[in-house]
Every structure is written in structure tokens, then in C-alpha cells.
Amino acid sequence: MEHEIKDVTILGAGPTGLFGLFYCGMRGASAQVVDALSQAGGQLTALYPEKYIFDVAGFPKVLAKDLVRSLESQAAQFGEPVHLDQHVTGLEEHDGHFVLVTSTDRFPTRSLVLAAGIGAFSPRRLPQAVAEPWYGKGIQDRVLDLEQFRGKRVIIIGGGDSAFDWAQQLRGTAEAISLVHRSDRFRAHAATVADVLASVHTSHTKVFTFHELHDIHSAGEYFDSVTLRNVKSKELERVECDVILPMLGFVSDLGALNDWGLELVNDEIVVNSQMETGHAGIYAAGDICTYPGKLKLIATGFAEAATAVNQAVHWVHPDKKVAPGHSSNMAVFGQKDD
Ligand SMILES: Cc1cc2nc3c(=O)[nH]c(=O)nc-3n(C[C@H](O)[C@H](O)[C@H](O)COP(=O)(O)OP(=O)(O)OC[C@H]3O[C@@H](n4cnc5c(N)ncnc54)[C@H](O)[C@@H]3O)c2cc1C
Structure with a gap:
């Protein structure tokens, strides 16, 4: 199945990808998320849904599954799709756009944010x-x-x-x-x-x-x-x-991402401070990316998602600024737009 082209496609429906999807909507960009698992949430859903997380800003404590639910509903307000059960195996580049390829579907997109965490993973x-x-x-x-x-x-x-x-x-x-x-x-x-x-x-x-x-x-x-x-x-x-x-840990596999010509160090995609991978139009955020001082945390993934999406939106629509402005003042949320 060939899906309609989007401004931004996010690979990975973990916390980073879900927050990125929300951010795309806030910036007025069309977007979609693609994930191999049958539920959104990445590691939080697959590995520790019933555990409390204590270091997400604004929550003294939050169950992993509840955080995922909140992220889903925050992203859902813009009506852009999360495509589950779609294991991405290929990336094609055509005249000015990319196509993410799974065994059944094709997802054309003008830019990509890779939020693939530790890769497609499975318990040992x-x-x-x-x-x-x-x-x-x-x-x-x-x-x-x-x-x-x-x-x-x-x-x-x-x-x-x-x-x-x-x-x-x-x-x-x-x-x-x-x-x-x-x-x-x-x-x-x-x-x-x-x-x-x-x-x-x-x-x-x-x-x-x-x-x-x-x-x-x-x-x-x-x-x-x-x-x-x-x-x-x-x-x-x-x-x-x-x-x-x-409970023997899990094995993860970057799989297809290994072959996309991106710079990898220890199975992590090297990015600069704009979350750029070095391949124009492709950004990375969350556990999958690395740079000096990188911390693999939900909190840092959120910030990286915001940076990556703002950069991607500006790449696709150069008339849109990188800086998003303040959500508290945006027309998209029914506030006075400055
Ligand atoms: C037991 C445990 C407890 C933790 N506790 C905390 C904590 O208290 N606080 C904290 O900040 N962090 C914690 N973490 C770390 C936190 O879960 C990660 O930093 C976070 O999940 C990273 O989010 P992400 O969205 O970048 O990646 P992930 O959550 O790994 O999501 C990536 C998604 O990409 C998908 N994907 C990958 N490759 C493909 C492909 N080829 N095709 C399609 N989909 C693909 C995967 O299926 C997955 O859903 C914990 C981790 C574990 C394991």
C-alpha cells in the first residue's frame, strides 16, 4: 500500500517519536509515525509498562504505560497517523523525497526523523x-x-x-x-x-x-x-x-538502518546539535542518536525530538522558522497567535 506523502515521517513510536509527532502537528506539518511493534510506546510499552518513572519533568511519578497514553493523546489532537506493525526494512530516495519501505507498505516523505531507539528489539x-x-x-x-x-x-x-x-x-x-x-x-x-x-x-x-x-x-x-x-x-x-x-535482557537489531549510509558509532547515529545526520533531510533523536555528552533518557529524547522536528519542518518549508515560538501563544491551540 502506498501512503500519501507527508512533510515529516518519524521512524519509531517510542516516547521520542510520539512527542515528535505532536511537535509536527504544532508546527503545522503533515506527519506520520511508523513502528514495527503492535503498540506505541517503544521500550516503555514493550519492557516496563507497569514501572513508575520518576524523572519525567512535571510528573513526580508516572507509570510508563500512563506516560505513553498521555503522549498518544497529546499527539492525536492533530489527527496524524501512527502506523503500527510496520517493520521498516528499506529507504529509497526519489526526486526530492524519501520512501520508507516495509514488507507491505510504502511511506513517502519529504523528511525523516529517525527515533528508532535501540533498533527493533526482542527479549532474549x-x-x-x-x-x-x-x-x-x-x-x-x-x-x-x-x-x-x-x-x-x-x-x-x-x-x-x-x-x-x-x-x-x-x-x-x-x-x-x-x-x-x-x-x-x-x-x-x-x-x-x-x-x-x-x-x-x-x-x-x-x-x-x-x-x-x-x-x-x-x-x-x-x-x-x-x-x-x-x-x-x-x-x-x-x-x-x-x-x-x-527476564534475560533483550537483543536489539538496527537492521536496515545499518545500510543507509549514515555515520554510526556503536550502533548509534551520529548527529550534530541540530540533530542532523549528515544526510540532508534526515534527522535522528532519542536513544538512536549520539553526540558528545549524550544521555539516553526520556527527557533528552523529548528535547531532541523538538529540535529534530523544528529543523525538519524548516528543511521542508524554508519559509517556516526553525524556532517554534511558544505554544502558550499559538493559534493552533486556540490562543492568540503572535
Ligand atoms: C527497564 C528500563 C527502565 C527505564 N527507566 C527509565 C527512566 O526511569 N527514566 C528515563 O528517562 N529513561 C528510562 N529508560 C530509558 C528509556 O526507556 C529510553 O531512553 C526511551 O525509551 C528512548 O525512547 P526512544 O523513543 O528514543 O526509543 P524507544 O523507546 O526504544 O522506541 C523506539 C521505537 O522504534 C521502533 N523501531 C526500531 N527500529 C525499527 C524498524 N526498523 N522498523 C520499525 N520500527 C522500528 C521500535 O519498535 C520502538 O518502538 C528505561 C529503560 C529501560 C529498559
Whole structure:
């Protein structure tokens, strides 16, 4: 399907891309966002929707999924589309415009803002072959809704932040939590580790260090227990469970972006202070871009999105200034336009 040409197309519907879409509307530019995932929000939706974020300006704390919802509704006021389930694989350049290409669609655009985060990413899967058939039938590598785990016996595999965060947050919802890790060295925030270890005595939480998944036992369509193996003593132990959450990090893949002739350092696109990539009409913002002093934060992504979009709008419409003016004084919001 060939879509209508837009002034700005943003690759990536993470917080950076969603705020960029809003900014395009505010600047009176036609725009669209294209993302491979089936939901907007990037890492916030895919990796930590139920976690609180404390360092977004104006929110003492905000659930990641609620921040995404607000960003979506802020962007939606201009009616420009977010195209989901569209994994971008190609970029074509035609007479004065680009076309982003996915396996099914083509998105013509006069300029591009790459807000592709860490690339198209997917959770690292359990290495045990025995686990593979149970993905989607009790093994899940994303937590989208805590309530789904109410009364469930949950095994969390991993020793990093996500493993400990979920062990902490599922307490009180899950009937029992077993955290399983191959060593006794954890890569999670010390306070969270201390909290989870302390809870072993007061809640239905168990921590199995030096253990790994060995086998999964089914009672029909779903499993009801697993066997854990002590990697030192080789002893086996059976543990009842309904859900396995592998929290083993994720693998990301820049994929197509590698081949677009942009300057990359450690899989990040080098930009200048205008968020220009060096290829006229192509800008980058958010986790995907790098420059001296770069911080990979939602807050910096927002600022970079504003810079990138203002530059892109000026590139497409040279009569429009780079500086946007103040939203508090704009006709587009029903205010007096200065
Ligand atoms: C567990 C965790 C906790 C965090 N906590 C905080 C915090 O408290 N505060 C904070 O400021 N930051 C936090 N961060 C970091 C923050 O989430 C990132 O800085 C932020 O998500 C970057 O936003 P982004 O829009 O640039 O990229 P992303 O959120 O990564 O979004 C990029 C989007 O681009 C899409 N994409 C990539 N390649 C393609 C392609 N080829 N085709 C189509 N779509 C593509 C992806 O599907 C994705 O949706 C945390 C990160 C993690 C993992």
C-alpha cells in the first residue's frame, strides 16, 4: 500500500517519536509515525509498562504505560497517523523525497526523523530447548498487565533489574514467586535486591541462586511445574508454577538502518546539535542518536525530538522558522497567535 506523502515521517513510536509527532502537528506539518511493534510506546510499552518513572519533568511519578497514553493523546489532537506493525526494512530516495519501505507498505516523505531507539528489539529467549514450545502458553517475556498474574505461581528467571523489579512488583499479586538465577551475583539495583531478599522470610517469595531451568512438566495444554537444576551440585528440584517470566535482557537489531549510509558509532547515529545526520533531510533523536555528552533518557529524547522536528519542518518549508515560538501563544491551540 502506498501512503500519501507527508512533510515529516518519524521512524519509531517510542516516547521520542510520539512527542515528535505532536511537535509536527504544532508546527503545522503533515506527519506520520511508523513502528514495527503492535503498540506505541517503544521500550516503555514493550519492557516496563507497569514501572513508575520518576524523572519525567512535571510528573513526580508516572507509570510508563500512563506516560505513553498521555503522549498518544497529546499527539492525536492533530489527527496524524501512527502506523503500527510496520517493520521498516528499506529507504529509497526519489526526486526530492524519501520512501520508507516495509514488507507491505510504502511511506513517502519529504523528511525523516529517525527515533528508532535501540533498533527493533526482542527479549532474549531461554536457551533451553524444552522451553521453546511453551512460549505463549505459560512462558511470557513481557509483563503487560499485573492483574494477569493474580493468584498465579510465577517463576522469574534472571538476575538483573527486570527480574528483581518484577519479583518486587508481583509480590501481593502472585500467589508465589520463585526467582531463579545461575549465580549469586545480581546485576540489579542494590536496594531492590535487598528488598527482594528480605521478603523471602515474610512473603511467598523464594530465591534460587546457582539454579537453572532443567525441565517443564505439563498437565495437558499448560504446564504445572518445572524442574530446576543446581548448576554446582547438579541436584534437581521440582517447583510448582503456572507462569515463567524469562527476564534475560533483550537483543536489539538496527537492521536496515545499518545500510543507509549514515555515520554510526556503536550502533548509534551520529548527529550534530541540530540533530542532523549528515544526510540532508534526515534527522535522528532519542536513544538512536549520539553526540558528545549524550544521555539516553526520556527527557533528552523529548528535547531532541523538538529540535529534530523544528529543523525538519524548516528543511521542508524554508519559509517556516526553525524556532517554534511558544505554544502558550499559538493559534493552533486556540490562543492568540503572535
Ligand atoms: C527497564 C528500563 C527502565 C527505564 N527507566 C527509565 C527512566 O526511569 N527514566 C528515563 O528517562 N529513561 C528510562 N529508560 C530509558 C528509556 O526507556 C529510553 O531512553 C526511551 O525509551 C528512548 O525512547 P526512544 O523513543 O528514543 O526509543 P524507544 O523507546 O526504544 O522506541 C523506539 C521505537 O522504534 C521502533 N523501531 C526500531 N527500529 C525499527 C524498524 N526498523 N522498523 C520499525 N520500527 C522500528 C521500535 O519498535 C520502538 O518502538 C528505561 C529503560 C529501560 C529498559
